[in-house]
Amino acid sequence: MIELLSKFTHRMADLLVNLAGAGLILMTAIVGWQVFGRFVLNASPSWSEQASLVLMIWYVCFAAAAGVREGFHIRIVALEEAVPPKLKHGMKLINEIVVGFCGIAMCIWGGELVLKTWSHVIPSLGLSRGLAYLGLPIAGFLIALFSLERIFEELHGDDVENEEDPRWN
Amino acid sequence: SFERKTLISADAHPADYPTVRAVEEMARLLNEYTKGEMKVKSFAGGQLGSERDTLEITSFGGIDFNRVNLAPLNAIEPLTGIASLPFLFKTTQHMRDTLDGEIGDAILASLEPHGLIGLCFYDSGERCFYNTRKPIRTPEDMKGMKIRVQNSDLYVSMIKALGADATPMALGEVYQSLIQGVIDGAENNWPSYENGRHFEAAPFYSLTRHVMTPEILVMSASRWNKLSSENQAHVKKAAKESVGFMRKLWDVRVIEAKERVLAAGVQANEVDDITQFSALMRPVWDKFVKTDQQKELMHAAIELGNSYD
């Protein structure tokens, strides 16, 4: 059961990071086009700025969610390394619960944010404002799922990601 | 949960700006009328976020009073777009009379389904073009100029119709972009032209008076609905009374800003014939005025304008 979850979350985290990377590449193209349009064609695209801002919310949320599974978020470990193993275990558990709670909150209230702004329009893009926020509840749900997996594994006593630091491969 | 006692008011303009002082005057009157029951604390200078962001927060009930320009409301309620139509208002008096009357009331009322209670309009002055190159006297002079606009389809269409290149850009990037030549010009009222120091970089100010989109004071509907009907009446009264106070401050501010930038060497000019500009706006109006209700309001405003020629 846990293995199945773990397999799923692993795939999911990879997918999120790849989608986020695609978002960055797309954003590069959009801003490049913005410069080209203004300088070469003498016609600035009016949609480019808003489009890249929406992309940025999406890919930051996605990569940040993946970061919960891969454990690459910036945190202060000084106290954790100073206390006895048993206490360290407890601290890690609380800290996963806090992250999981943040994920649930992001899913619920991020979802409410999407619903309440669904009728608003993003100027010069013509899309719903709610769409810009849609990445939040999705990422929130996955953050909750990823931290649930980490809580399980913390309770079983094995480390979640035993690969080399996953950020740098 | 806890009930917040002091009401929160947001404004993107700096602390001494006429809109900020007008809302503080409104708060003073409100406190007086409700015998100290309603207290308002104002947060100026965009401390609580951009106008678009604070509008969303107000509609969620997180901010109680919010002073914004009408432009960001266009994305929420299309009817508000009427007051933003370029070259619609002939003079400031025309704009004030339009908003003080039935047309203004219709726009205020249109916000309620979006969780906002429209209270009153404040002045935002006459927006004019300024640039780094030369005085603009006819639309011909704008050919090929890169003009910074707010991120709004209406502005982009207006600039295109005038024959220039619209460059949507955040306000914070404008000064540097004028200096480095990324853009040739921008557009705003006298006080903002002075306050953003754009006159240092773009010394040609041409009095096109193309847009007079007003400022608006809104209240969060969720807070409004919690008020007694007497207090609701007090809020409306205090807001309406703050309008005259604001306009007096505003007029002084415009004159002072104008004097200061002219003294700094800015070259201002009237345009030859404003109809050369306004005649190009038909397609822009047609593009943004679509519903019957919008058309009705627009025609009413045009008709009112006939007496200001």
Add this chain to the structure above:
Amino acid sequence: MELIVLVGALVFFLAIGVPVAFSLLAASMAAFFVLDIPMLVVFQRMAAGVSVFTLMAIPFFIFAGDLMYRSGIAERLVKVAEAALGRSRGGLGQVTVGASAMFGAVSGSAIASASAMGSTLVPLMEKKGYDSDYAVNVTVTSAIVGLLIPPSHNMIIYSAASGIGVSIGDMFLAGIVPGILTAALLMFVAWRVAVKRGYEKGSFPGMRAFLMAAVIAIPGLMAAIIIMGGILSGIFTATESSAIAVIYTIIIGTFVYRSLGWDLFIKAATQSVKITAMVLMIIGAATAFSYALAILEVPTQLANLITTAVDNPIIILLLINVILLLLGTFMDMSPLIVIMTPILLPVVQKIGVDPVHFGIIMMLNLGIGLVTPPVGSVLFVGAAVGKIPVERAVKTIWPFYGALLFALMVITFVPAVSLALPNAFK
């Protein structure tokens, strides 16, 4: 009461090792609950804090730097720098200070500078035997210098927030000497630490080898020229230049050096979004946290505290510096300028401080806040590209903090450092 909840929760979460972004988020939620603000506002603020056009410089410059590193362009660049400056100890450290200052000067953004310089120079310094923490310390602290050397969009924000029409031209002139002073102090510290740690002395390989290295590196050197030239000539804005840097690097990596394949490209992209997400999640969550601080009027009340408590000008200036440094540890630079300027400017004017001089004090002071934990976006970018925990960077950053603080004190108490240049042009 609300403030205790806000700060207490943050400190607790940070201490038990909850990631910084989630600590800020959880503390904000607790505060919003107590303040009776709808919970979805937390997430609206977070999204708003992330979707800021100028912040795009972070992913773009990191992406460009990563591509340069993976395609070997960066290494060729460093061979040139090394050949030129190899004979002094810690020469690469000084190159970094100089390059960061120049880059920050043009881009006007400390975070863009840390992203661009950090992602290219930190890995190379490591390769040359410098410790990661040293490389990160040098990069992040010298990124601050760009805030003082014109152009600087924070000075434009200050001018608008002053409400009394502080001339942007005067601000730009006033920043130059303090910027050079700060850079010089940082170079000195970079040299001292390098000597103390015994970093190897390079050797000059001879004129022929130097020229060879330079020729091979020409397309890479062109990147810097295109970015800076493009900004200065008005072809693109500083933010846009970061995307142009990516596109240029892809082109020369693929077609000139032929060392950049599809795999490396995708790896660089995914790598860059990870680092970006680490930093921007914190900036977003800090935006929600700042909102709670603003509603609680923390900045205003701190400022009122000094004005009522003392009237000695020196103590007032010292206290203002302490308060700005304190606020700067939690909040980001531009919102603080907007909030604090209208409150503090009348106070310092009363004790005879020139508004331009005060603006420069504020730039450096709040700039220092960008490299101090718990909320220091520039420090985080540096640590992330240097692949070291923030604590490891902070453990050895003190001499560099010392240089910045010394510069801050000189700039605060010697007005001429800031004002001589603008006065000379009057």
